[in-house]
Amino acid sequence: MSENQTFSIASIPGDGIGGEVVAAGLRVLDTVAKLSEGAIAFDVTEFPWSSEYYLEHGRYIPEGGLEELKAHDAIYFGAVGSSEVPDHTSLWGLRLAITQPFDQWANIRPVTFLPGVRSPLRKADDTELDWIVVRENSEGEYAGMGGRNLSGRGPGNEVALQTSVHTEVGCERIIRFAFDIARSRSVKKVSSVTKSNAQQYGMVLWDEVFARVAQDYPDVETESVLVDAMSAKFVLHPEDLSVVVASNLHADILSDVGSALAGSLGLAASANLNPERRFPSMFEPVHGSAPDIAGKGISNPIGAISSAALMLDHFGLDEQADEVRQAIENVTAAGILPRDLGGDSNTVEMTEAIVSQLEDIHARAN
Ligand code: GGG
Secondary structure (H helix, E strand, C coil): CCCCEEEEEEEEEECCCHHHHHHHHHHHHHHHHHHCCCCEEEEEEECCCCHHHHHHHCCCCCCCHHHHHHCCCEEEEEECCECCECHHHHHHHHHHHHHCCCCCCEEEEEEECCCCCCCCCHHHHCCCCEEEEEEECCCEEEEEEEEEECCCCCCCCCEEEEEEECCHHHHHHHHHHHHHHHHCCCCCEEEEEECCCCCCCHHHHHHHHHHHHHCCCCCCEEEEEEHHHHHHHHHHCHHHCCEEEECHHHHHHHHHHHHHHHCCHHHCEEEEECCCCCCCEEEEECCCCCCCCCCCCCCCCHHHHHHHHHHHHHCCCHHHHHHHHHHHHHHHHCCCCEHHHCCCECHHHHHHHHHHHHHHHHHHHC
């Protein structure tokens, strides 16, 4: 590794438990920097953009805010969602206001089964399960196209349109991205998910692009599965999965099912990538702001810490990323678990246990 690499990170804790899980991830990154003995540094700038900020200023991201973010190597995001702001206002005001203009078109969401964590799937007891959901992150059902109209119909007869947009370019880039990931895995398989029997335009286009792109990857096994059948497959035959590529909405739902099967939504990590690196990519736990437990210090930091490991991968710090993932595995294998996984460790105790494992792993390797 070259000496003195400094990575600038924009941190946006956001709402609810976002603050505590982002603090946990930054504590782990601090440890990675300390263990590198000066070779790596993370220069973190915190942005206070949240629902509280919105209620005070009338917007989530101030004028010029995206320009400020653009100057960073990566964004580390917590969560957005508050009982005081409609969910569609907060999602479009903060998370989508970053992912869409920064063209973070690939959202990867690994489904990871950790040792010591009980899965609701009996099969997980004796079968190696590990797959990755690749979410189209720029268009589809999240295109924001549509409208509402009451005119000429009167109260009780309103009409609303919510239009999905699937472009050939958008389908092709995410499908190729999924195939490239599949090639790097031991099981070289891509499962494409649509609902093209019912949605005969956009999702048929997706299926056709999938079939065409697949011809360029003869070494990768493929299947096309309807989203309802794929939901059943997640539960009944998850051992058949390696890379699952789906539209914005379908992949969002499927990845929640996947992380619940792995034990909890609190475990799930994600990376919103701009693969061309024209804009910073954004790393965030899949979970939301969890207002029911916010402020109690008991949230599960594993999703956020695993997302920080994905950020390390993005920086080319593969060894450090693997050490963080190993530290998490060692902690759960030792039975140190947060509340959502049936344990009694709080956020800080979980984080310190992971930090301590990271130090041990690093010391043994060096
Ligand atoms: N950390 C992820 C987060 O806060 N997500 C909020 C949310 O409601 N996401 C829904 C979505 O992105 O589709």
